[in-house]
Amino acid sequence: MNVAEFWKFLERSAEETTDPAQRLDWLAYRLSRVSLDHIADFQLHLEAARRPIDTYAMWGAANQIMDGLCSGDAFWYFQPWLIGQGQRWWQHAAQNPDNLADLPAVRALAGSSPWEWADADWPHWEGLAYVAPRAHDHITGRENSLDEAQDARGHRTYCDPEPTDHPWDSDSLAQIEQRLPRLARLFPRQHNVKP
Template sequence: MDADEFWLFLQRSREVTSDPDERLRWLALHLARSPLSRIVDFQILLNQIRRRSDTYDMWEAANLIFGGHCSTDSFWYLQAWLIGLGRDTFDLAVADPDNLADVPEVRRLAERPMREWADEWPEWEALSYVAAGAFEEAAGEEEGIYDPMAGRGQRNQSAPRPTGLSWSSRNLTEVDRRLPRLSRMFSLGASEL
C-alpha cells in the first residue's frame, strides 16, 4: 500500500458511510482480509501522514476550536479526524491551519456551542487502533503489528510531538496574525460546554 492507496481506502470507507464507527468496522474488515504486510503499511502510512499535521500551528488552531482546552489527547484525536476527512481537506489544513475555516465540518461546529457538537466532535481516536485490531484478527496475535513495524525501522507513535515554533493561542496578536479566519469563527472563552 502506498499513500495514494491509503487515501483511496479511507475515501471508500467514507463513501460507504459517514458514521465514524461504521467506517471503522468497514476499515477493520477490509484490512483484516488483506495480507499482513498491507495492514502494516496502513499503520506506517497513518503515522507518516499524521506527522504532517503534528505542528504547533495546528495544535493552536485546535486549541482555538476547542475554546482554549485542547489537551494532548484531544490534539492527537483531532489529527486522526482530519485524516478521516480525506486527502484534499487534510492537505488544505496542513498547508495552513487557518484553512480549517474553509472546512464544512469545522464551519458547522462554529455555528453552535460545544455542548451541542455531540456526534460531530472533531476526533477519531479509534482510527489509530484499526490496523492493530485488523492485524490481531488476521494473525491471531495480540499487538502483533509492532514487531513487523520494528522490522521496517518504524515505531508506533501514540502521542503528538509537534514541530515548528511553540506559541500560544492565548496571545491574541499571534492568533490574529496566524489564524485570522479561525479566530473570527471561534473566540477563546466564547465556547460553552
C-alpha cells in the same frame, strides 16, 4: 498498499457512511481481508500523514476550534480526524492551519459551543489509530502483532504529539488573531483566552 491506495481506501469508508464508528467497522472489516503487509502499510501511511500536521501551529488551530479545550490527547485524536476528512482537506489544512476554516466538517461546528456538539461531530477520531492494529491482531490471533511487524521493519511508532515547529501561546488573543484570523472569526473564544 501505496500512499494513493491508502487515501482511496480511507476516503471510500467515508462514501460508505459518515458515522465514525461505522467507518471504523468498515475499515477493520476490509483491512482484515488484505495481507498483513498491506495492514502494516496502512498504519505506516497513517502515521506518515500525521507528521505534516503534528505542529504547534495546527495544535493552536485545533485549540481555537475547541474553545481552548485541546489537550495533548485531544490534539493526538484530532490528527486522525483531520486525516479522515480525506487527502484534499488534509493537504489544504497542512499548508496553513487557518485553512481549517474551509473544511465543511469544521464549518458545521461554528456557531455552537463544544458543549453542544454531538459525540460524532467532535473533531477527533481516536479509533482510526487502532483500526489497523485491530485487523492485524484479528488475523494473527496475537495481541500487539502489528507493533512487532513495525519493529521488524525498523519503524519507530510514536504515540503522543511531537510538534516540530516553534511553540506559541495559543491562548493569546493577539497571537490567535495574527496566526488564525479566519478561525478566530468562526470560533470566537469564550474561555481560556488572554488579552
